[in-house]
Amino acid sequence: MTEIFSSLYGQPDSQGPAGPSALGFGSGKPQVPQNMGPMCFPHQMMEEGAPVRKPAAMNEPFYLLRELPMENELTGHTNLITHYNLEHAYNKFCGKKVKEKLSNFLPELPGMIDSPGIQDNSSLRSLIEKPPVCNNSFSPLTGAMLTGFRLHTGPLPEQYRLMHIQPPKKKNKHKHKHHRPQDPLPPETPSDSDHKKKKKKKDDDPDRKKKKKDKKKKKNRHSPDHPGMTGAQPSTSSLR
Amino acid sequence: MAEKFDNLEEHLEKFVENIRQLGIIVSDFQPSSQTGLNQKLNFMITGLQDIEKCRQQLHDINVPLEVFEYIDQGRNPQLYTKECLERALAKNEQVKGKIDTLTKFKSLLISELGKVFPEEMAKYKAIHGDDPPS
Numbered sequence: 069m070t071e072i073f074s075s076l077y078g079q080p081d082s083q084g085p086a087g088p089s090a091l092g093f094g095s096g097k098p099q100v101p102q103n104m105g106p107m108c109f110p111h112q113m114m115e116e117g118a119p120v121r122k123p124a125a126m127n128e129p130f131y132l133l134r135e136l137p138m139e140n141e142l143t144g145h146t147n148l149i150t151h152y153n154l155e156h157a158y159n160k161f162c163g164k165k166v167k168e169k170l171s172n173f174l175p176e177l178p179g180m181i182d183s184p185g186i187q188d189n190s191s192l193r194s195l196i197e198k199p200p201v202c203n204n205s206f207s208p209l210t211g212a213m214l215t216g217f218r219l220h221t222g223p224l225p226e227q228y229r230l231m232h233i234q235p236p237k238k239k240n241k242h243k244h245k246h247h248r249p250q251d252p253l254p255p256e257t258p259s260d261s262d263h264k265k266k267k268k269k270k271d272d273d274p275d276r277k278k279k280k281k282d283k284k285k286k287k288n289r290h291s292p293d294h295p296g297m298t299g300a301q302p303s304t305s306s307l308r
Numbered sequence: 309m310a311e312k313f314d315n316l317e318e319h320l321e322k323f324v325e326n327i328r329q330l331g332i333i334v335s336d337f338q339p340s341s342q343t344g345l346n347q348k349l350n351f352m353i354t355g356l357q358d359i360e361k362c363r364q365q366l367h368d369i370n371v372p373l374e375v376f377e378y379i380d381q382g383r384n385p386q387l388y389t390k391e392c393l394e395r396a397l398a399k400n401e402q403v404k405g406k407i408d409t410l411t412k413f414k415s416l417l418i419s420e421l422g423k424v425f426p427e428e429m430a431k432y433k434a435i436h437g438d439d440p441p442s
Binding site for chain 1: 321324327328331334335336337338339342345346349350353354356357360373376377378379380381382383384385386387389390393394396397399400402403404406407408428431432435436
């Protein structure tokens with residue numbers, strides 16, 4: 069090891085093999101005499117004109133030494149989510165379970181929107197791939213044009229009534245709260261978790277419920293407890 | 309920034325509501341509903357014009373195509389955002405691990421080389437300077 073290192077860095081070593089041939093650079097290549105100073109690669113020796121390396125580095129034993137790469141200000145070493153102020157977004161989307169269905173994202177949108185768009189040819193992909201052939205501008209319909217929209221009286225046939233069918237909404241009454249330890253940043257505040265504990269306690273046995281009711285009645289006489297504490301959270305507005 | 313989206317959102321909500329009402333009129337059509345239907349049809353065109361106007365404000369907004377795939381599959385597009393953030397964090401941690409490991413390796417290598425080749429390493433440090441502690 070010492071021998072190889074010495075030969076690498078051009079130190080005089082009478083015992084060890086000298087020059088690039090010892091390192092497998094090829095025996096046929098010209099060897100550098102030791103009194104010439106630091107060793108160079110054969111291709112560097114053959115080059116004419118300006119040397120590749122700095123003159124200062126030429127005098128040093130490290131002939132393969134380069135300048136250290138410029139240190140980037142922003143690398144993967146920094147937490148990029150914090151750097152770009154995305155903690156809020158991270159906590160919002162990764163801290164709690166995001167509901168799977170599209171209707172949970174757009175609850176006010178009428179129709180069955182959870183079914184794949186390919187089924188009824190309503191996919192956005194098809195809109196991009198085959199854009200509809202139409203004019204660039206939208207002009208209002210004139211009286212003559214509106215005559216084309218005179219409809220027959222009576223209800224629509226069954227197959228066209230899909231628009232009014234809404235996906236069934238799940239009731240969250242008996243939903244068990246799972247504790248997920250893998251959540252990186254729990255979004256709940258301590259007050260929120262207390263509030264859920266209270267709710268869980270209320271869903272116990274009917275006998276216990278009765279007892280608690282009696283207790284509550286007694287309590288209510290003394291302290292007014294707010295009944296809306298266990299209520300559901302306000303629903304978010306549509307298209308958000 | 310948010311106003312642009314609010315404006316579009318408002319127009320889209322109005323448009324969707326108009327279409328819903330149009331659907332109700334059409335689902336059980338009566339002759340007396342013809343005037344209302346014509347009105348709704350023209351509202352629809354006005355709505356499309358309004359949405360078209362919003363396009364100018366949003367020309368610099370890019371939406372990843374993957375989001376459309378989520379929507380086409382009837383999935384919540386927020387899942388895409390969630391997965392993106394999780395992937396970014398995982399990759400960030402991976403790269404950080406690599407950088408930390410290589411930094412440790414470098415300092416260890418320098419210290420070990422310094423023991424075996426003190427003179428050479430002294431010269432090396434003279435050129436590059438001492439490494440900051442990892």
